[in-house]
Amino acid sequence: xxxxxxxxxxxxxxxxxxxFWYLYKSNxxxxxxxxxxxxxxxxxxxxxxIAPYDPYEFSLDVNAPPSWKHPLGTNDAGQDIFSELIxxxxxxxxxxxxxxxxxxxxxxxxxxxxxxxxxxxGILMRITDIFLVIPSFPLMILLAAYLGPxxxxxxxVIGILSWPYTARVIRSQVLSLRERTFxxxxxxxxxxxxxxxxxYILPNVMPLLFANMVLNVSGxxxxxxxxxxxxxxxxxxxxxxxxxxxxRIRGGFIRGAYWWWVPPGLCIATxxxxxxxxxxxxxxxxxxxxxKR
Amino acid sequence: xxxxxxxxxxxxDTSITFFIIIVLNFLLPRLMPGxxxxxxxxxxxxxxxxxxxxxxKRYGLDKPLHEQFIVYLKGLLRGDLGVSxxxxxxxxxxxxMYGLPWTILLVGTSTILAIIIGTLLGIxxxxxxxxxxxxxxxxxxxxxxxxxxxxxxMLLIFFFAIKLHIFPVAGAFSPEHVAPGFSLxxxxxxxxxxxxxxxxxxxxxxxGQYLIVRNSIIETLTEDYILTARAKGLDDxxxxxxxxxxxxxLPAVSYAAIEIGLIVAGAVLTETVFSWPGxxxxxxxxxxxxxYPVIQGAFFIxxxxxxxxxxxxxxxxxxxxxxxxxx
Numbered sequence: 280x281x282x283x284x285x286x287x288x289x290x291x292x293x294x295x296x297x298x299f300w301y302l303y304k305s306n307x308x309x310x311x312x313x314x315x316x317x318x319x320x321x322x323x324x325x326x327x328x329i330a331p332y333d334p335y336e337f338s339l340d341v342n343a344p345p346s347w348k349h350p351l352g353t354n355d356a357g358q359d360i361f362s363e364l365i366x367x368x369x370x371x372x373x374x375x376x377x378x379x380x381x382x383x384x385x386x387x388x389x390x391x392x393x394x395x396x397x398x399x400x401g402i403l404m405r406i407t408d409i410f411l412v413i414p415s416f417p418l419m420i421l422l423a424a425y426l427g428p429x430x431x432x433x434x435x436v437i438g439i440l441s442w443p444y445t446a447r448v449i450r451s452q453v454l455s456l457r458e459r460t461f462x463x464x465x466x467x468x469x470x471x472x473x474x475x476x477x478x479y480i481l482p483n484v485m486p487l488l489f490a491n492m493v494l495n496v497s498g499x500x501x502x503x504x505x506x507x508x509x510x511x512x513x514x515x516x517x518x519x520x521x522x523x524x525x526x527r528i529r530g531g532f533i534r535g536a537y538w539w540w541v542p543p544g545l546c547i548a549t550x551x552x553x554x555x556x557x558x559x560x561x562x563x564x565x566x567x568x569x570x571k572r
Numbered sequence: 573x574x575x576x577x578x579x580x581x582x583x584x585d586t587s588i589t590f591f592i593i594i595v596l597n598f599l600l601p602r603l604m605p606g607x608x609x610x611x612x613x614x615x616x617x618x619x620x621x622x623x624x625x626x627x628x629k630r631y632g633l634d635k636p637l638h639e640q641f642i643v644y645l646k647g648l649l650r651g652d653l654g655v656s657x658x659x660x661x662x663x664x665x666x667x668x669m670y671g672l673p674w675t676i677l678l679v680g681t682s683t684i685l686a687i688i689i690g691t692l693l694g695i696x697x698x699x700x701x702x703x704x705x706x707x708x709x710x711x712x713x714x715x716x717x718x719x720x721x722x723x724x725x726m727l728l729i730f731f732f733a734i735k736l737h738i739f740p741v742a743g744a745f746s747p748e749h750v751a752p753g754f755s756l757x758x759x760x761x762x763x764x765x766x767x768x769x770x771x772x773x774x775x776x777x778x779x780g781q782y783l784i785v786r787n788s789i790i791e792t793l794t795e796d797y798i799l800t801a802r803a804k805g806l807d808d809x810x811x812x813x814x815x816x817x818x819x820x821x822l823p824a825v826s827y828a829a830i831e832i833g834l835i836v837a838g839a840v841l842t843e844t845v846f847s848w849p850g851x852x853x854x855x856x857x858x859x860x861x862x863x864y865p866v867i868q869g870a871f872f873i874x875x876x877x878x879x880x881x882x883x884x885x886x887x888x889x890x891x892x893x894x895x896x897x898x899x
Contacts, residue, residue, distance in 0.1 A: 426605070
């Protein structure tokens with residue numbers, strides 16, 4: 280059965296992606312967001328080639344304001360801020376993507392199981408609602424404090440506490456998919472639950488999962504910046520939030536070294552805005568109800 | 573389902589969550605890797621053996637887990653959340669109770685301001701959809717919504733406190749100039765300290781409210797009864813406020829409840845950057861000192877407050893919108 284459907288399914292998928300891109304292209308906000316994201320992803324990937332200095336290397340040029348030598352000046356240890364910012368892009372984005380992957384995976388699994396299996400729905404949604412009410416940021420602080428500052432801890436803590444919203448959205452999508460005729464007919468010809476989940480439900484929730492993941496990435500970047508600012512992230516991984524933390528505790532902020540703390544905040548805001556724009560654009564395309572009337 | 577039955581049902585749900593928060597609060601410090609005893613009562617050199625044994629007994633740490641839980645519950649009933657490690661032997665409850673009014677003052681004011689501003693701008697924007705005013709509003713709201721609150725705080729401090737000296741840099745009052753109390757100078761001093769943190773928190777909170785109200789208005793304007801109102805010859809103002817806004821505001825009420833997470837995170841970070849003496853700054857200090865009982869207690873207080881706020885929001889919503897009760 281799988282072999283028979285194989286090539287046809289890839290053809291369908293190709294067509295779908297083409298249609299999707301056609302709709303996405305016409306969404307101005309979405310395209311702006313996407314361009315910004317691609318720009319930052321490019322910086323993150325090629326940080327090695329772009330950064331003029333090693334961001335961890337000390338120098339005697341301490342607290343220098345912006346100059347030709349150091350476009351964004353240096354910090355109290357003589358480290359080049361521009362290079363820190365470029366490497367910070369890599370860390371902030373990586374933490375955001377990994378944490379969002381964890382939370383989307385958990386939320387997606389719970390949403391699919393709850394939506395498909397009526398018996399699990401009650402208990403899983405109870406748990407989800409409880410997690411929705413428990414304030415996640417203070418719990419992240421608590422767990423990060425107990426587990427100690429490490430980049431893996433931060434990723435995991437953000438990931439395992441940010442899934443409830445995704446679970447709810449995916450569940451309601453699966454609830455409606457389950458009642459469609461193609462699922463009914465598959466059941467009638469004796470397809471197993473596992474087969475239906477894999478062949479019909481999963482491919483149909485994939486776009487929505489993807490849209491949710493995009494929004495989760497921006498949420499994760501904000502959470503990481505917040506945790507880092509409170510000193511709960513890994514000091515050996517200088518993310519944008521970590522640069523802000525250092526600028527504040529090492530007195531750069533109070534001394535008026537604007538070149539140290541203005542750029543990282545601007546980067547966080549720009550990237551989060553870009554993710555939000557892309558997320559909204561995806562939502563608008565996938566939720567035809569929202570399309571412009 | 574009548575309103576009473578609905579309240580009872582929400583009450584039961586809330587109680588279950590309440591119990592789970594209590595269990596979580598008990599288990600977390602005890603099940604995390606490492607030594608729970610040192611986390612709960614600390615390992616300070618100046619603590620005598622007798623003191624240590626007394627503390628172990630007080631929290632039942634020499635007993636098995638289920639007996640510890642009973643001791644813990646009895647302690648909770650007395651309001652005992654443990655002892656601060658960095659300010660030993662001050663009880664955690666005392667540390668937190670000092671901060672709570674400051675946090676309520678900051679969060680309450682900002683939330684109310686954010687709801688009012690977000691709603692008004694949302695109505696205007698939704699009504700004038702696509703016009704310059706709407707686009708400008710939308711751009712500003714999206715920008716502030718995406719910006720980390722502590723960075724907004726830093727910008728405000730940099731311009732209005734460090735450069736222009738209009739507002740103080742940090743704190744909630746100036747202890748070197750005025751003594752706390754109900755004097756006019758003290759109130760004015762606190763107000764001066766409040767301005768910047770409130771602006772920062774309001775700026776990141778109003779965006780969510782604005783977006784939901786705007787969307788809701790746009791959706792409502794396509795309804796048939798708006799067309800009817802127009803056909804009746806009502807003027808724009810009457811349609812906007814009497815017909816559209818009233819119905820569009822319902823989803824906004826439930827949205828305020830969802831935003832509580834954002835409010836809490838925003839408050840902790842805003843307080844930290846402004847050294848506002850509330851729960852958030854206490855958490856920050858406790859993180860620096862690795863004062864686990866205080867962080868744990870702060871989480872507990874915040875979780876319970878959020879749970880209560882949610883319960884109240886649910887009831888208000890159920891009262892306003894009968895569809896919820898019967899749905």
